Amino acid sequence: MNIHFGSIRYQYIGLLFFVIFLFLIGFFIKNDYYLNVFVLIGIQAIAVLGLSLLMGYAGQVSLGHAAFYGLGAYASGILTIHYGLNPYLAMFCGMAISALMALIVGLPALRLKGHYLAMATLGFGIIINICFKEMASLTGGPSGLVGIPMLKFLNFTFDTSISYFCLVWSIFIILMVLSLHLVNSPFGRAFRALGSHEAAAQAMGVNTHIAKLIVFIISAVYASLAGSLYAHFVTFISPASFGFICSIKMVTMVAIGGMGTLWGALLGTSILVSLPEFLTVFSDYDVLVYGLILIIVMIFMPEGIVQASIKIFRNFKYKETNG
Amino acid sequence: MGGGLLALINLRREKIALMGQILQFLFSGLTNGAVYAVIALGFTIIYNATDVINFAQGEFVMLGAMVMYTFVHFLSWPIPVAFFATIICVSVIGILVEFFTIRPAKNADIISLIIITIGVSIFLRGVAMMIWGKDPVAIPPFTGSTPIVFMGAAIDPQIIWVLVITLIAMIFTQWFFKYTIWGKAMRACAVNKKAAKLVGIKVERLVSLSFALSAGISAAAGAVIAPITFASYDMGTMLGLKGFCAAVLGGLGSGVGSILGGFILGILEAFGAGYISSSYKDAFAFLILLIVLFLKPQGLLGQGEVDKL
Numbered sequence: 229m230n231i232h233f234g235s236i237r238y239q240y241i242g243l244l245f246f247v248i249f250l251f252l253i254g255f256f257i258k259n260d261y262y263l264n265v266f267v268l269i270g271i272q273a274i275a276v277l278g279l280s281l282l283m284g285y286a287g288q289v290s291l292g293h294a295a296f297y298g299l300g301a302y303a304s305g306i307l308t309i310h311y312g313l314n315p316y317l318a319m320f321c322g323m324a325i326s327a328l329m330a331l332i333v334g335l336p337a338l339r340l341k342g343h344y345l346a347m348a349t350l351g352f353g354i355i356i357n358i359c360f361k362e363m364a365s366l367t368g369g370p371s372g373l374v375g376i377p378m379l380k381f382l383n384f385t386f387d388t389s390i391s392y393f394c395l396v397w398s399i400f401i402i403l404m405v406l407s408l409h410l411v412n413s414p415f416g417r418a419f420r421a422l423g424s425h426e427a428a429a430q431a432m433g434v435n436t437h438i439a440k441l442i443v444f445i446i447s448a449v450y451a452s453l454a455g456s457l458y459a460h461f462v463t464f465i466s467p468a469s470f471g472f473i474c475s476i477k478m479v480t481m482v483a484i485g486g487m488g489t490l491w492g493a494l495l496g497t498s499i500l501v502s503l504p505e506f507l508t509v510f511s512d513y514d515v516l517v518y519g520l521i522l523i524i525v526m527i528f529m530p531e532g533i534v535q536a537s538i539k540i541f542r543n544f545k546y547k548e549t550n551g
Numbered sequence: 552m553g554g555g556l557l558a559l560i561n562l563r564r565e566k567i568a569l570m571g572q573i574l575q576f577l578f579s580g581l582t583n584g585a586v587y588a589v590i591a592l593g594f595t596i597i598y599n600a601t602d603v604i605n606f607a608q609g610e611f612v613m614l615g616a617m618v619m620y621t622f623v624h625f626l627s628w629p630i631p632v633a634f635f636a637t638i639i640c641v642s643v644i645g646i647l648v649e650f651f652t653i654r655p656a657k658n659a660d661i662i663s664l665i666i667i668t669i670g671v672s673i674f675l676r677g678v679a680m681m682i683w684g685k686d687p688v689a690i691p692p693f694t695g696s697t698p699i700v701f702m703g704a705a706i707d708p709q710i711i712w713v714l715v716i717t718l719i720a721m722i723f724t725q726w727f728f729k730y731t732i733w734g735k736a737m738r739a740c741a742v743n744k745k746a747a748k749l750v751g752i753k754v755e756r757l758v759s760l761s762f763a764l765s766a767g768i769s770a771a772a773g774a775v776i777a778p779i780t781f782a783s784y785d786m787g788t789m790l791g792l793k794g795f796c797a798a799v800l801g802g803l804g805s806g807v808g809s810i811l812g813g814f815i816l817g818i819l820e821a822f823g824a825g826y827i828s829s830s831y832k833d834a835f836a837f838l839i840l841l842i843v844l845f846l847k848p849q850g851l852l853g854q855g856e857v858d859k860l
Contacts, residue, residue, distance in 0.1 A: 336845040342661050343604050348844045351837035358834040483666050516677025522670030527656045530663040
């Protein structure tokens with residue numbers, strides 16, 4: 229599962245190319261609509277990056293990650309609208325609340341394995357979503373929360389698509405660098421060991437329960453940050469954006485891109501967020517095609533698109549040198 | 552003295568009203584519980600045969616309701632004919648789902664299988680939306696709609712149908728697993744697939760059969776509950792997830808456990824909604840799920856394979 233292509237140096241070269249690619253997008257795309265799609269990809273990618281650490285590296289499934297995404301968004305929304313808190317402070321509060329929630333839920337839940345962990349996280353996600361719907365005095369109920377302020381830095385407001393594009397993707401790059409180092413750190417090796425074989429990791433002296441819990445909390449904080457960024461970007465949130473389907477989409481993004489590669493998380497997110505834009509030709513039936521794509525990718529490339537392409541590329545090279 | 556008597560009569564009236572209320576909750580709990588139980592049974596059948604948690608289970612229920620609607624409303628078939636035709640139709644869909652999605656992904660890990668069944672669920676929902684549209688549709692009750700008054704509780708006759716048909720579905724599956732050669736082979740398959748293969752059981756055929764059976768009973772539940780709840784393309788998701796809670800509550804993999812889990816869940820939910828808060832009704836099921844998973848993850852009647860490596 230955990231095939232690593234190249235050392236951290238190669239990852240940095242990859243990252244450099246990616247940054248250049250981002251600059252080109254920011255420079256050449258003048259259409260706000262397309263830029264907004266890229267902003268949404270960036271926001272979602274932050275959350276999926278965290279989930280990829282949890283699922284792809286530590287091997288733990290979470291079908292309730294939208295809860296943390298929602299907690300971040302609602303913390304930002306509620307604290308800024310009802311309590312007039314500074315948006316950045318609200319963002320940190322959201323991350324703290326998510327971390328605490330992840331600790332409370334993770335402590336008992338992460339003792340479970342496989343299907344059982346999937347169900348526990350699923351149940352947690354749905355309960356949180358129902359709370360968003362029913363605590364109407366705070367959250368605005370099913371109709372949502374309107375008028376979340378935009379982010380400001382000194383006198384500069386992030387109110388254009390291009391400024392938010394820069395903000396979101398800078399945060400993404402920072403988190404990507406952090407995550408790459410985390411994965412290659414001693415702790416990262418510990419939770420990767422846990423992901424490939426839990427008993428073996430325990431035998432090597434890894435405290436697997438604590439390792440799982442820490443990765444779970446990290447992934448919750450990433451999701452919460454993404455949620456806050458989302459709330460300040462669209463300035464309107466409603467429970468429907470953070471439901472079961474959202475959790476499922478996040479898991480799918482990790483799996484389609486490929487487990488065990490952070491680039492896979494980015495690729496999966498880019499594909500699944502932009503897919504509906506391409507599917508508008510199918511208008512109402514886009515969900516149908518979406519389901520079909522999900523099935524086909526998982527059947528024919530269960531290891532994800534990134535690993536599958538590497539395999540195809542290697543086979544091709546092998547044939548070329550021997551053919 | 553007269554005042555005392557009046558108070559006594561009032562107290563008695565209140566008592567009767569309370570009884571009626573409790574009965575009303577109990578019946579609504581039993582009705583939902585029966586449906587959850589059958590869906591949980593459907594989960595269990597597929598889980599035992601393939602180790603797959605089928606997230607498209609709720610969609611079989613939805614298809615049951617929608618196909619029933621088509622037969623009754625557009626083709627004006629009599630209800631018994633439509634009912635059995637629905638079960639057969641959805642069973643065939645179950646077999647097709649297995650053949651085209653689960654079978655090709657034989658060596659996939661748990662997460663991939665979960666995502667595949669989720670893909671199936673999204674796909675089926677999309678197809679249903681395409682065929683029947685987004686608006687909920689009404690299906691006529693099987694036998695009239697005059698409520699039966701029973702000890703101060705008004706009971707929709709359809710509730711009796713739900714209880715009877717789900718009970719038949721449960722007894723049928725238990726009979727099937729205990730007394731038919733196919734059922735016995737399926738149980739062998741659940742215990743140890745390799746050993747089952749070694750004694751000459753054709754596992755692939757059994758897997759198809761398990762999908763047919765599971766889809767069939769779920770469709771029956773959908774068809775019989777639809778006159779009470781309306782039918783729509785997205786009715787399956789919540790029902791499927793609740794059935795899933797029931798299966799875990801009873802112990803994943805245990806048939807009797809999932810029936811028990813379904814009824815307990817339905818009744819707890821009804822009383823929770825009635826006495827604590829109706830807006831958090833859906834949350835109760837999942838709260839129970841979490842409590843069970845944290846305290847006794849093998850469920851009420853499960854085999855305790857949680858720490859399986």
